Amino acid sequence: MTGLLTASGVGKSYGIGSARMPIIDGLNLSIAKGEFVSLVGPSGCGKTTLLMCLSGLLAPSEGAVRFKGETVTAPPIGLSVVFQDYSRSLLPWKTNLENVLFGMRRVVGMDTAAKKAKAAEIIAAVGLSGFEGHYPWQVSGGMQQRVAIARGIASQSELLLLDEPLAAVDAQTRADMQDLLLDLAKRFNQTCVLVTHDVEEAVYMADRVLVLGPRPTRVVREIKVDLPKPRDQLTTREDPAFLHARHEVMALIRAMRQGKALA
Amino acid sequence: MNAALLAERLRVPICIALVLGSWQVIFALGVVPEKYFPSIPTIAVAFWQMLTDGTVISAWATTFLRALIGLVGAAVLGIALAILSDLSPVLSRGIRYVSDVLQPIPPAAFVPMAVFMLGLGTKLYAFVIILVTVWPPYLNGVAALAGVGPVQLNTGRMFGLSNWGLLWRVKLPAALPEIFTGIRYAATISLIAVIVSEMLAGRDGIGFMIFKKAFALRTPEVFGLMFLVAINGVLLNGLVNLLRRRLTGWHIGMMERPE
Numbered sequence: 001m002t003g004l005l006t007a008s009g010v011g012k013s014y015g016i017g018s019a020r021m022p023i024i025d026g027l028n029l030s031i032a033k034g035e036f037v038s039l040v041g042p043s044g045c046g047k048t049t050l051l052m053c054l055s056g057l058l059a060p061s062e063g064a065v066r067f068k069g070e071t072v073t074a075p076p077i078g079l080s081v082v083f084q085d086y087s088r089s090l091l092p093w094k095t096n097l098e099n100v101l102f103g104m105r106r107v108v109g110m111d112t113a114a115k116k117a118k119a120a121e122i123i124a125a126v127g128l129s130g131f132e133g134h135y136p137w138q139v140s141g142g143m144q145q146r147v148a149i150a151r152g153i154a155s156q157s158e159l160l161l162l163d164e165p166l167a168a169v170d171a172q173t174r175a176d177m178q179d180l181l182l183d184l185a186k187r188f189n190q191t192c193v194l195v196t197h198d199v200e201e202a203v204y205m206a207d208r209v210l211v212l213g214p215r216p217t218r219v220v221r222e223i224k225v226d227l228p229k230p231r232d233q234l235t236t237r238e239d240p241a242f243l244h245a246r247h248e249v250m251a252l253i254r255a256m257r258q259g260k261a262l263a
Numbered sequence: 264m265n266a267a268l269l270a271e272r273l274r275v276p277i278c279i280a281l282v283l284g285s286w287q288v289i290f291a292l293g294v295v296p297e298k299y300f301p302s303i304p305t306i307a308v309a310f311w312q313m314l315t316d317g318t319v320i321s322a323w324a325t326t327f328l329r330a331l332i333g334l335v336g337a338a339v340l341g342i343a344l345a346i347l348s349d350l351s352p353v354l355s356r357g358i359r360y361v362s363d364v365l366q367p368i369p370p371a372a373f374v375p376m377a378v379f380m381l382g383l384g385t386k387l388y389a390f391v392i393i394l395v396t397v398w399p400p401y402l403n404g405v406a407a408l409a410g411v412g413p414v415q416l417n418t419g420r421m422f423g424l425s426n427w428g429l430l431w432r433v434k435l436p437a438a439l440p441e442i443f444t445g446i447r448y449a450a451t452i453s454l455i456a457v458i459v460s461e462m463l464a465g466r467d468g469i470g471f472m473i474f475k476k477a478f479a480l481r482t483p484e485v486f487g488l489m490f491l492v493a494i495n496g497v498l499l500n501g502l503v504n505l506l507r508r509r510l511t512g513w514h515i516g517m518m519e520r521p522e
């Protein structure tokens with residue numbers, strides 16, 4: 001398999017002996033450059049553990065994750081995670097600009113002035129011009145998550161792993177943030193993997209939806225989303241193809257939640 | 264609005280006036296003999312005489328410096344012990360046992376043995392003060408470092424921080440506000456320890472002077488010296504707060520922000 005990010009035969013379990021609890025088992029996936037892929041699955045299936053393994057923050061028990069062909073053993077340059085818990089992920093003793101600059105600490109070939117200019121450009125792209133000098137705790141939750149996204153992009157990232165990034169923001173902000181994310185992904189050439197509980201969001205955002213099975217999880221279905229771009233909050237969500245994809249994903253998850261055997 | 268502002272401005276003077284007034288009332292009632300409970304003017308005169316003849320200034324500076332050096336030493340050592348505990352669970356348990364045993368011992372109990380071992384000098388003060396002052400920064404440091412959240416740590420790792428980088432760039436800044444709570448507490452203990460040591464083993468300093476004057480029944484001067492001890496407390500607290508605002512001003516802002 002070739003791809004920007006691949007997982008082959010990835011397994012992860014906690015504990016040993018009779019207390020061993022498998023979370024992921026025999027998971028394969030491949031993310032191509034430029035793709036937007038959503039990962040959805042029943043609650044508690046191990047999505048976050050999977051994301052930790054994909055990012056190199058957690059070592060898989062079996063199998064291997066490769067980023068740009070190299071086995072991932074620690075978070076590689078060019079990959080960044082946007083955590084759901086933005087208020088804890090941003091460092092409260094740093095201003096928004098300093099937080100974004102913190103994301104650029106491994107960026108080479110740029111002096112401080114160039115880094116600051118780049119950071120300011122990305123902060124402007126997420127719509128936070130004028131808030132560079134504020135601390136994260138001085139701005140709203142939606143704005144904090146935008147700082148976290150800006151920080152991820154600023155790290156010269158090629159691949160953003162988004163761990164339910166919009167779960168904690170209110171519904172209206174959420175729709176705006178979805179479109180902002182899609183726009184940013186295109187503008188900054190980001191390949192994105194979005195983990196979400198929200199099936200509609202998964203379909204709306206993605207080129208491909210990977211449905212995860214119950215724990216120990218693996219990819220049980222791949223659904224291609226053939227919807228015109230740019231996506232639109234009104235027309236995309238009314239498109240028969242959208243409804244069809246949504247139906248398919250929801251039916252699968254419902255079946256899994258009811259414990260039925262998978263087709 | 265104007266009255267409220269006036270009350271706000273006058274809060275401190277009013278409090279001082281109340282304390283001094285109550286003092287004078289007790290004095291006037293004569294419940295304690297005047298020999299042991301002089302009036303405020305008598306104390307003020309005695310205090311002024313001590314200030315002008317110069318002896319008290321050097322004693323004051325000596326005592327304050329000892330408390331300050333002890334506090335700085337205790338803070339540095341306490342944070343170092345907390346970092347060691349954070350790095351190794353084995354060390355953590357070992358240090359915790361030592362701390363559990365030593366912490367309840369009051370400074371006065373250390374002084375006699377310390378005099379034999381270290382003589383009557385700087386070493387004695389450093390030893391006693393640091394030994395009783397080190398625990399709040401250490402205990403708060405351990406709790407604060409252990410309490411740094413997994414999301415912050417993962418964020419640091421994601422941007423390529425090594426374990427040392429994580430400690431230096433994420434854990435310590437995150438733990439600093441709580442460590443400062445320990446240092447503020449330690450400041451008070453340090454002042455107590457220095458006065459006690461000077462009383463028991465001193466040749467100079469305010470503690471020594473209080474002891475000497477008390478045995479000579481120079482009560483007004485004793486009260487004057489106690490006032491200086493209180494001033495030391497205010498000064499040391501002020502210094503700690505200044506540093507706290509400089510280093511963890513963000514946290515104060517975060518706690519005070521309107522919701």
